[in-house]
Amino acid sequence: MAKAVLEAVVVAADGGRLCLALMGGRSAWRRRALMAALLLAWVPLEADATFDTRLNGYAGSDGVSVLSPQENVHADLDDRTQVALRYGVDAVSAASFNYARSKTHLADPRRSVGNCKSCHNGVDAISGASRNYRDARQELGVSVVRHVGETDLTPSYIRSQEDDYLSQTLGLGLTQNLFDRDTIVGLELMHSDNQSDAVWNKALVRESTTDTATLSLTQILTRLNEFRLNAELSDPRGYMANPYAFVQIGDITAQPVFENEPTFRGQRILGAAFKQSLGRESSMEFDYRYYNDTWGVTSNTLRAQVDKQIGPFTLEASWRRYAQTQAWFFQNFYLQGQEYMTRDLKLAAFNDDLYGLALRGKVSENVDMDLSYAHYVRHDKLDYRLYYANGPVTSDMWSLGFTYH
């Protein structure tokens, strides 16, 4: 076990150095190393523990790239109690949006004869959100599973922090095994507090909260198949707009104004999944999710997956199709101002496809490996003359992980 932990530390350090090269800042690396060391030191060496270290990556056609090392520790404290710790960093680089280079800004005739202060009164400069843009999101998660007979109780805590954003989530899960474990009923309650403070006005802290309740039912049907159902209610309330997002009103050259979104959003989600064994170490799965909210967004998600075991490895291929309607207040371009306005591409009508491949299995007696890749393609009919991007985004994401037992 000690040797496995030592190997894991070396791999984690390599991931951290790679992240450091992207982000710069030795003190940030020290904080991360200290956090990882604390996580490791916390796990009693005599405990039955697994350590998972992985490096995730994302690269989008809109110029956003993310490198995300992540460490997970699972330990059995006794035969009834398990604890899991997770620590990860999303190192975001490149531009999400650079206002100074935006098409609307470049089209403004006043720009060619003045400077920033000619139009933006009362400010020293408008830097653009993305000049040499780098940001990091750190996430720490802790959960404990306590088995009491056929009941599992799972309290959890997640803290996610950026320079201008803090989110803390408390959760409590309850699962009950029924009918000789052919049936599992689950209930999960979560409460999330979020704070955002835009970089140009750190004193203005905007808050939002979300309460979520999820009910799930997993049922074995025969010795070859099973299904799962989910129902979820969520009610985000508070400030939900993007403090860096603008809309144009009336004229493409008009001075942009901040977007504004309603401060309540009722969300209803229904999900269903069916898994069928195909024999010969293979299986197929179908998933469906229905989503609807009070902003007028309705979405349907279909997913199909095939798994095939080949020797010590499992090969997985999947396809996912997502389609949504637009929020009632979304517009590409506003002819006149209204109370709620956004041109956020997430709130437009669109559909997308995700194609995935994964390979996972044992590489030695104590080490499992998994390698996942997914290609994302968005389809829509929006007018991209008003956007920084030139068309619907495509992206590639991947994950390479090692689990030490």
Place this chain on the structure above:
Amino acid sequence: MTIPWKASVMVASLAILSVGCAMVAPWDKDELGKPTMQFGGDDASQPFFAHALITNEEAEGGEGGSGGGCGCR
């Protein structure tokens, strides 16, 4: 808000009716216990992929749940 109540009630009714009807003996659950029978692939990369997707999509959630496979964990 438009919710397909009829479809939801039908699915929920079928689910409730199916609960406890099919008793699979523990010694018949070896196929269900294989890694290929875990919902969502039992994949530790899923949280990152899910996080990447919600930066592009409005809908999230509704995909969790406990158990699956042999029902032994």
